[in-house]
Amino acid sequence: MNVAVKAGVMAWSKRSAHQWLEQYGLWVRSVKFNVTANPLAILIDQNDKSRVRASRVSIACEINDFEAVQVSQLLSSMHNDSREYLASRAWYLILYYENEWSYNSIANAHKCSKALVRSEIDKGLAYLDGKIDVLQS
Numbered sequence: 001m002n003v004a005v006k007a008g009v010m011a012w013s014k015r016s017a018h019q020w021l022e023q024y025g026l027w028v029r030s031v032k033f034n035v036t037a038n039p040l041a042i043l044i045d046q047n048d049k050s051r052v053r054a055s056r057v058s059i060a061c062e063i064n065d066f067e068a069v070q071v072s073q074l075l076s077s078m079h080n081d082s083r084e085y086l087a088s089r090a091w092y093l094i095l096y097y098e099n100e101w102s103y104n105s106i107a108n109a110h111k112c113s114k115a116l117v118r119s120e121i122d123k124g125l126a127y128l129d130g131k132i133d134v135l136q137s
Contacts, residue, residue: 010070012136017128023063024071025097030061074131078124089124096121 015023063071079090095101095109103121107114 008066010067010135012132017125017132020063020067020071020132021075021093021097021125021128022059023061024068024075025100026059026061027063027065027068028098029100074128074135078127078131086124086127089120089127092117092120093124093128 012020075090075093078086079094081087081090092106095106096103101109103114103117106117110117
C-alpha cells in the first residue's frame, strides 16, 4: 500500500525542465532500444559504434518509469494544446530531446533557421519550467 502511494507523488523540484527532458530522452531511447523482435537487429544496434557521438558526454539515465510517464504527460499536454505555437514548440522539444535531432536537422526538416529552432526550444523549456513551478505548489 505504501509503495503505491509513494510512487504516485512526483518530485518536480528535483530537476529543471531541461534536465527532466534530457533524462526522459535517455529513458525513451533506452526503452526503445530493444523494441524490435528481430534479434539480429538488436545485435547490430548494440555493436554499431559509429552511431555513438564522441562529442557528447555520456549521461546516466536516472529517471524511473513513473517519472518518465509524468514527463511524457506534461510534454503531451503541451503538444496537444490548442495554441499552435505551443504544439510546435513541443514538437521541437520532442525532436531535440526524445529523438536526439540536432538544431540543424530540425531546421532543415522544417525549412527554417537554426536560430529559430534554438529560440523555439528555449521558449518551450521556459513554458515547461513555468508548468513545473505550478505543479510543485
